[in-house]
Amino acid sequence: xxxxxxxxxxDRDDTxxxxxxxxxxxxxxxTRLREQLxxxxxxxxxxxxxxxxxxxxxxxxxxxxxxxxxxxSRLTGxxxxxxxxxxxxxxxxxxxxxxxxxxIEDSTAA
Amino acid sequence: xxxxxxxxxxDRDDTxxxxxxxxxxxxxxxTRLREQLxxxxxxxxxxxxxxxxxxxxxxxxxxxxxxxxxxxSRLTGxxxxxxxxxxxxxxxxxxxxxxxxxxIEDSTAA
Amino acid sequence: MGNPCIQDVSFPASESSxxxxxxxxxxxxxxxxxxxxxxxxxxxxxxxxxxxxSNRVAIAVDELFANIAAHAYGGKAGRVEIETCICDxxxxxxALVFDFRDxxxxxxxxxxxxxxxxxxxxxxxxxxxxxxxxxxxxSDHCEHQALEDGNHWRLIFNINDGENDGCNA
Amino acid sequence: MGNPCIQDVSFPASESSxxxxxxxxxxxxxxxxxxxxxxxxxxxxxxxxxxxxSNRVAIAVDELFANIAAHAYGGKAGRVEIETCICDxxxxxxALVFDFRDxxxxxxxxxxxxxxxxxxxxxxxxxxxxxxxxxxxxSDHCEHQALEDGNHWRLIFNINDGENDGCNA
Ligand SMILES: Nc1ncnc2c1ncn2[C@@H]1O[C@H](COP(=O)(O)OP(=O)(O)O)[C@@H](O)[C@H]1O
Ligand SMILES: Nc1ncnc2c1ncn2[C@@H]1O[C@H](COP(=O)(O)OP(=O)(O)O)[C@@H](O)[C@H]1O
Numbered sequence: 001x002x003x004x005x006x007x008x009x010x011d012r013d014d015t016x017x018x019x020x021x022x023x024x025x026x027x028x029x030x031t032r033l034r035e036q037l038x039x040x041x042x043x044x045x046x047x048x049x050x051x052x053x054x055x056x057x058x059x060x061x062x063x064x065x066x067x068x069x070x071x072x073s074r075l076t077g078x079x080x081x082x083x084x085x086x087x088x089x090x091x092x093x094x095x096x097x098x099x100x101x102x103x104i105e106d107s108t109a110a
Numbered sequence: 111x112x113x114x115x116x117x118x119x120x121d122r123d124d125t126x127x128x129x130x131x132x133x134x135x136x137x138x139x140x141t142r143l144r145e146q147l148x149x150x151x152x153x154x155x156x157x158x159x160x161x162x163x164x165x166x167x168x169x170x171x172x173x174x175x176x177x178x179x180x181x182x183s184r185l186t187g188x189x190x191x192x193x194x195x196x197x198x199x200x201x202x203x204x205x206x207x208x209x210x211x212x213x214i215e216d217s218t219a220a
Numbered sequence: 221m222g223n224p225c226i227q228d229v230s231f232p233a234s235e236s237s238x239x240x241x242x243x244x245x246x247x248x249x250x251x252x253x254x255x256x257x258x259x260x261x262x263x264x265x266x267x268x269x270x271x272x273x274s275n276r277v278a279i280a281v282d283e284l285f286a287n288i289a290a291h292a293y294g295g296k297a298g299r300v301e302i303e304t305c306i307c308d309x310x311x312x313x314x315a316l317v318f319d320f321r322d323x324x325x326x327x328x329x330x331x332x333x334x335x336x337x338x339x340x341x342x343x344x345x346x347x348x349x350x351x352x353x354x355x356x357x358x359s360d361h362c363e364h365q366a367l368e369d370g371n372h373w374r375l376i377f378n379i380n381d382g383e384n385d386g387c388n389a
Numbered sequence: 390m391g392n393p394c395i396q397d398v399s400f401p402a403s404e405s406s407x408x409x410x411x412x413x414x415x416x417x418x419x420x421x422x423x424x425x426x427x428x429x430x431x432x433x434x435x436x437x438x439x440x441x442x443s444n445r446v447a448i449a450v451d452e453l454f455a456n457i458a459a460h461a462y463g464g465k466a467g468r469v470e471i472e473t474c475i476c477d478x479x480x481x482x483x484a485l486v487f488d489f490r491d492x493x494x495x496x497x498x499x500x501x502x503x504x505x506x507x508x509x510x511x512x513x514x515x516x517x518x519x520x521x522x523x524x525x526x527x528s529d530h531c532e533h534q535a536l537e538d539g540n541h542w543r544l545i546f547n548i549n550d551g552e553n554d555g556c557n558a
Contacts, residue, residue, distance in 0.1 A: 261423060
């Protein structure tokens, strides 16, 4: 039972980065996600990829943080991709009517 | 968050069987483990292998059930092997001074 | 309120009235979300709900708690009491009920129907304002009562029933 | 008892005395172990304990609850109140404390020291009798008090301290 959120960052090159998240994204952890996410959006970054394969639970504060990510990506002109959403996480996106707003890939590319 | 215990049984042949457990073994679930385990010990069974790779937590009721397994194996003359114990599960076995009593393998053979 | 299955929020003295109930009192630290989620896991398992439904219950409970912490108590320490049980009502059938009690001076004065119907504009996304919408969408009944010394919220989830899009508050 | 950090088991009216505390009342169904474990996870994270230590705290709390359910209440429904907090005592430093209150007519009358020192005989294994030994081994202090209408157990885990093999009861 883990009350913290863990991150793993992989840079494919200077312009493509992958952030793997492990844990639950809730009001308790979403500010940490925001801290990790924000610096990734620079004008030279073409793609920020967030892998959610190991996220078992996400509430609206997590979704709100990812909406911020989408806004940052629109400002910097890069792609913002989510992948590996578990069924229940997908469900929350669709309940929030945001499943079509995000760029969601089925599985996480290595 | 899962409040149940899940099992997967693989028979290598008539004399060797593997039981994979997934979940927490506690007073809430150990009777289900006992139900799954007991019928495996027959006189023709040479090895009963219990894979604990996906067990995150085990309390004394789980250990007590495995002690019963050891007793059944002694009665039927077969080998009783445990494998894939996570550090914290190993810790409970050693706190109970039972780590040397069981036949414990590091990783689960396929 | 007047729901016959829910007693007073304070813990009843007699044991029998307590069978099957879980009552938690805590300070609204955000890490307590984990305790709430385990309560939901236990109660939805008892109710025989599947994983997806259980997650939806968890979302509603999580969002309600988050709102109390953020808006009723403004992010400061504040006491919250949560009570959950499975009730059997002749009229409505079996239901999973969560009662939240806070002691905040801020009372919710909005309209749940409006919150429930708020749909995000993809061109003009705003990161907030999702919580109440989710609560209303996944619960079969959501209700708020302003008390003299705080608030009482109740979430009801029907058992053995399809998902419900409405919000009856 | 007389530990200054623990108030009465009943929930105090004033808010400030409650900061950082988690109080749970439940019926001793075995599935509630999950709720206890999440309380342990939250409190050990607050205490900065590592995974192994957190698991040891979870074991002690689990075993104590299991014993109350099995032995004090004999497997029948019964009310249990659990309270946990982190206390700072001038004398002993910071500690994580768990208080268990039951209302059973069966009172524990054994000797914790004996239970703590029970070592299994590999030739003559017996599946039971492990719980108290584990509790005493992993807690820094374990204490029992028979009350007029039940039992009070207290487990104390020192924070920032090495593991402790003794049982001070
Ligand atoms: N428990 C509450 N007490 C007081 N105000 C609340 C409460 N819950 C929600 N609100 C108000 O309703 C608004 C919408 O809440 P919500 O949909 O959860 O979105 P968010 O929390 O992201 O603002 C909040 O911004 C707040 O003003
Ligand atoms: N809370 C309790 N109330 C009454 N008796 C208890 C309690 N806890 C333990 N006991 C007694 O102590 C014995 C040893 O307990 P324990 O070491 O946990 O092993 P087990 O529960 O497997 O018997 C029990 O069999 C029981 O007789």
